Amino acid sequence: MLGFVIQRLIQASLVMAAMSVIVFVGVYAIGNPIEIIIPPEATQEIREATIRSLGLDLPLWKQYFIFVGNLTEGDFGRSFIYNLPVLELILGRLPATLELVLISVISATVGGVVLGIYAGYRPDSIIAKTIMAVSVLGFSVPSFWVGLILILTFAVNLGWLPAGGRGETVSLFGVQWSFLTFDGLSHIVLPALNLAFFKLAMMIRLARAGTRETMLTDTIKFARAAGISEGRILRRHLLKLISIPIITVFGLELGSTLAFAVVTETIFSWPGVGKLIIDSIAVLDRPVMVAYLILTALLFVLINLTVDLVFAFIDPRIRAKGA
Amino acid sequence: MSASDTQSPLRLFWREFSENKFAVGSLVVVVLLAVVAFLAPLLVPQDPYNLELLSLLDARRPPGFVGSGGYVHVLGTDPQGRDLLSAIFYGLRISIIIGLAAGAIALVLGTIVGIFAAYAGGWIETVLMRVIDLQLSFPAILLALVLVALLGQGKGQLIAALVAAQYAYFARTAYGAAKAERRKDYVEAALATPLAGYKVAVRHLLPNCMPPLIVVATVQIANAISLEATLSFLGLGLPVTEPSLGMLISNGFPYMMSGRYWISVFPGIALIILIVAINVVGDQIRDQFNPRLRK
Amino acid sequence: MKAKQLLASLAVALGVAVSAAGVSAQTLTMGVRGGPESLDPHYSALGSHAEAAKHIFDTLVWSGDDLQIEPGLATSWKPLNETTWEFKLREGVKFHDGSTFDAEDVKFSIERIPAVSGPTTTTIYVRRVESVEIIDPYTIHIHTNGPAATLPYDFVRLFIVSAEAAKDYSTKETASAGFNGGPAAVGTGPYKLVSWEPKGDLVLERFDDYWRGKGAWEKVIRKEIPNDSARLAALKAGQVDIINYVSSVDYLALQRDSSVDAVVGDSVYIMNLQLDQRPDTPKVYAMDGSKLAENPLQNPKVREAIDLAIDRETMVDIVLEGLGKPANQMMPAGFFGSSEKIPARVHDSAKAKALLAEAGYPDGFQMDLYCTSDRLPGDGAICQGLGQMFSQIGIKTNVNAISKTVYFPAQSRLEYSVFMNGWGTLTGEASYTLGALAHSNDPDVKMGAFNRVAYKNEKVDELMEKGAMTLDADARRALYEEAMELTMADRVYIPVVQLQTVWATKAGKLSFPPRFDEDTLAFFIKPKG
């Protein structure tokens, strides 16, 4: 198992190395940040001084070399815009995003699996058809539109929930969390709902497809033939059997939700990394972009690793192979 | 009944498809919207991009208003005095063109990469598929976002970004299908003959990739349209002067709070109908291709 | 008292929010569109940055509500000779840490700027400064690198930091840590820093020894909510007490809403059209798309036709939904150098068409109009409106409302022929505006840096150069007014509308004077009643 983890970590560093080159070259090759960072009013001298101070006058390979050198010391560089260490900037905002993403992905998964199993178990019932209609909608309606409608309905017209921001936070382990206060929770409901809607649809489909297929298998028939009650069959057999694709997708979705939070965070003014990255993209704040993408890649690898470990925990066959 | 002997697979496919009335309805909607989009210049009362025909005095009028052009603005007008129905038809056109173009290019590119990897085998296969898997694990929206920001605004750039974000899905699918086929004896046998390698790929591998690729294509076209709308909403899509549906929604949203809902809601409804209909059709096709759900 | 404390700590322990109403009596929560990029006031020259800095720091010269200069940390100033200004400093001013403000802090602050300025550089405020000489603790002489008639205007955003507190935090690497974290963020301003999160909340606490007097609020929270709709929704939901930049779209509805007060203020921004005067201009074509023999924009009749085509009333009423004023010159009325002699612009399509025909374009021509769509409120919409108006007199106009990140670099590379800009006279006087735009581009006299249309009027050049040397304010004003009149008559720069800004507050709760520079300053916001 240790060898497996080490192998994964080596793979991860390769991925991140590739990622950093791609992003670095990409940002340089196509965009020139200086045009955007420097105000249009800047004189030629100011312009040149800025280019020099940001190190943009050096040849590309040299810039990358410096970047990698700093990176080995854990220094991702400083934001062009904020003059803050990028890592600090990103890590400071990561909890807000993680909180939002975890709450929405977990609730979407729980809700989606329950609804999906029902829809797959009784595929011809009205409720199942309603569930599927909702999931087609959730799958199709663009996330930003859902966000707009949520704001319009619950914040503007009904006035039940705040339209944006993070609300009151409480410090736990030195990090600010909003889900621990009532005010914070009320702020998180709409963005989490927005982010969860698509995932919910996805999980419903997945659980339904898995249920439909699994219910037809001999495993279930055999369990039924042994007189085991339906409830137990669903809980002990079905749930475990469909869990593998669901956990795979859960892992993948955790990552993609992290990215999709960009949209939700923009709509709901949620102060997470998504908003940071969209602002940074708009001004081509390269150090932030590079660091964000590298960290995202790292996070992905970590999530995949965790998923693999969970698999081994669930599926004895994989455990056997990994050992 | 031995009718199946005389019917082409396509007709059989259609027979099964037509059993799902909802899917048939959705297909009709998709076709209808496509026709509307491509015939937009003939159908609309106003060319929404011709500034000469617009009047600011007609701006933001509610549905049913009779403007200076002398006709009824069935869905109202936008902040530039554009007839919203016309703008939606033209927007639909842009959205569909972009979705189709991005989908088609990604399909071709992805299929070539996928089949090539399956056909070539060895380290080429390993490297290509590692890259594809890596890209698949990376969210499309983020990739598209970064690319659009770097490439700049415009249809071509947008399509390029969408293709880059989506081709991997096709590549993975084509690879999977082709790989399964590649292992079969007859392909091995064909490869042993002097028949050129690419001919084997085209003749034997490609046809087997088609069914799953069609499914992925429908989903990805819908995704491309949705992604384009999202990018437009984030201000990274097309220029405001040639609005896609996403841009119309985004332009109209600020007016929602002051009660002028139609500017954003109607394009939104059009977009949702389009995507839902494509997805329902795609779902049905997927179900029909899925052997495990068939008895 | 004890019980209340207990309750509060209990609430915190349980993770329950203390009821917002309970603490807000002395708290002002502001929802603003943008915020500082750092708490080092010398880091950025952006307006939102300076606005935030004004809560913690003071400037040498204060810019009043209508942008006319007033005493700040300097009580008076006068030119001693061509290259020397004397500033008398205010006595008895305390920093937040209790130390006393004096000339050392001014000299330190000025000299610190080049070392710590970010890309949106604050060095423009001290570009004329050659050296700073301390005469006594409350008198300094500024030696300039040439005559600098408008030096006091440059100093309205020159923030004074404590030399003692900031001395270890005055390099690029250390500045942000010192200021954002707190130890160096010591100013003489009305509020003390409690905490700040980039793009998040700036939390402030009243400084009781502020030299202007004690502010009305014990605690100020400045929340960044960039999305216009979200900001308004936050106000309506009671999360914030006041918001800035209400969009014109919401303004009408807001006026009907009895729960919210709207305060309208004039903005310094004037939307203006700029017409390239180069003989070979890139984005103007004949109707069929072919190249024209000459640049029609060089023809005064064509320029007048373009001016006449603009229906400014409609632009204000419809596009801006009432939130603006027709503009007839490049600065708002009342600014130093704006002229009362310039007539209001008229709209006359018929005459415009006739002028086009006279100029040799009876069938019109084609041009690409460029503008930003994400910089100022209504920019994209105004520009599309202009496109309609020009098309209607026969100039087929292709509108390109694009992102500022694309627009500005291309504009500075002179790739456009016709473009619409928003120009804000942030200093409140004409040398800033006309010196940059109307003077021909001449690095030797450091003027015309933003003249991107190759405009040259010898008389205007002369007036502006003379103005820069004229230390007498009244004489200078007359020179600038004349330059403005001449420039406006040439119609190379065509003002369209002056924007207005709207603040919104909970009904009947707050009163404050709107400022021309659009700053939302907690100290000047008072509770009503």
Add this chain to the structure above:
Amino acid sequence: MTLVLDVQDLCTSFHTRAGVVKAVNGVSFTLRKGEVLGLVGESGSGKTVTGFSLLGLVDAPGRIDRGRIVLNGQDLVGLPERELRKRRGRDIAMIFQDPIATLNPLLSIRTQMTMALDAHASMGRAAAEKRCVEVLEKVGIPDPRSRLDNYPHEFSGGMRQRVAIAIALLHNPSVIVADEPTTALDVSIQAQILHEMRSLAQETGTALIWISHDLATVSSLATRLLVMYAGRVVEEGPTAEVLNNPRHPYTRGLIDSLPATAEPGKPLSQIPGTTPSLLSLGQGCPFKPRCTYATDICDTAPALSAVTKRAWRCHHPLAMEGAA
């Protein structure tokens, strides 16, 4: 011997959008304690659906239209699901073709056996383990106690099927329906399992219904044969008699296509044509299109003819050797 199962006129059909598929059409048979009944027919003949019908496990859109399934004196048809469940596993159990597919790969053998035990009996951990070990021993799993905590993938195919059989045997049911339980296994293991099943049936008195398309395996085990075609029983009788002396042309065809009966050097004989679609069955004998003896009379449905212990459904029964 006591009658444990009496099936009369069982009809199970699937109501699909394309029409009603009569998968089981008037099947009747009886089963005595310890008896092994072979149910043979090509795929689609309705033998598996018959098996599922007995347990009340026909998936929608299928349902039992009519008939009686009297198990130990009680009719199961029409019983509520709750009552049916109480009998499944306890009175009547079933095992399936592919042991890889029947056992849940994610659960240990102990968990799966305990779940099956708990379905009908509540016993302590120790008692449960004792019972599991006992049954596993009975089906021939070496060192059962240590293997209880293994997972299905740690067993070979044959062992896995033995585990499945053990689960079916947990409650000593009166009847076990075995649906092609050896088809997926190696031939040598097939023989072993067949042998063991036979001795188990004798030992415990459990009656077996052995469903298979393979006449050869069934005949080595079953005491009686039931040949199904297109949802109907076309021939029934003691194994030896049916094999030696089939009355129905279809049974004859099945026997002739057995490799063992073929003469060396000659091609195997085949039944021409394919099984008819159950959707479009006409009035007549469903075997008519494939039957070499067919005449016009075959357009009417043949009735069941019966002589002692034997029955068949044909207008042109083959001659009974030695009886005529």
